[in-house]
Amino acid sequence: MVYVTRKSHFSASHRLFNPEWNDSRNDEIFDKCNNPRGHGHNYVLEVTVAGQPDQETGYVIDLKKLRDILEEEIIEKVDHKHLNYDVDFLQGIIPTAENVAVMFWQIIERKLPSGKLHSVKLFESDNNFVEYFGDPVKIKRFAVSHETAEMV
Ligand code: NI
Numbered sequence: 001m002v003y004v005t006r007k008s009h010f011s012a013s014h015r016l017f018n019p020e021w022n023d024s025r026n027d028e029i030f031d032k033c034n035n036p037r038g039h040g041h042n043y044v045l046e047v048t049v050a051g052q053p054d055q056e057t058g059y060v061i062d063l064k065k066l067r068d069i070l071e072e073e074i075i076e077k078v079d080h081k082h083l084n085y086d087v088d089f090l091q092g093i094i095p096t097a098e099n100v101a102v103m104f105w106q107i108i109e110r111k112l113p114s115g116k117l118h119s120v121k122l123f124e125s126d127n128n129f130v131e132y133f134g135d136p137v138k139i140k141r142f143a144v145s146h147e148t149a150e151m152v
Pocket of ligand 1: 014039041124
């Protein structure tokens with residue numbers, strides 16, 4: 001197996017809160033990340049595809065194709081957006097790096113023309129990142145309330 005990685009960047013805002021909790025509980029758990037109007041990150045996304053190099057091309061996956069998939073399916077949808085409100089596939093999900101990485105995985109995996117998705121690594125900062133390898137995980141999707149929708 002050879003592992004091929006494409007690195008991409010996007011900037012987005014988010015707010016971490018659980019809509020089923022009251023303000024004090026959200027403040028206690030999420031602290032500054034619960035700032036009502038959100039806060040931003042310059043995210044770095046690293047997507048790794050594993051496979052055998054093709055005998056004719058030498059490619060596991062054509063990195064131009066992987067770049068285009070990431071641009072069209074992920075970056076265009078999240079760059080300069082508010083992850084809580086602007087992104088269809090994140091509606092109702094607490095947009096932690098963990099949850100966002102898993103949702104990215106689900107989208108990217110379906111689009112890969114060759115190779116096998118090995119990992120999705122998402123940096124929120126130089127020091128904080130998460131990595132997902134596709135094991136089954138449960139992510140809660142909350143009902144999107146009218147009140148939340150009006151905050152947009
Ligand atoms: Ni944050």
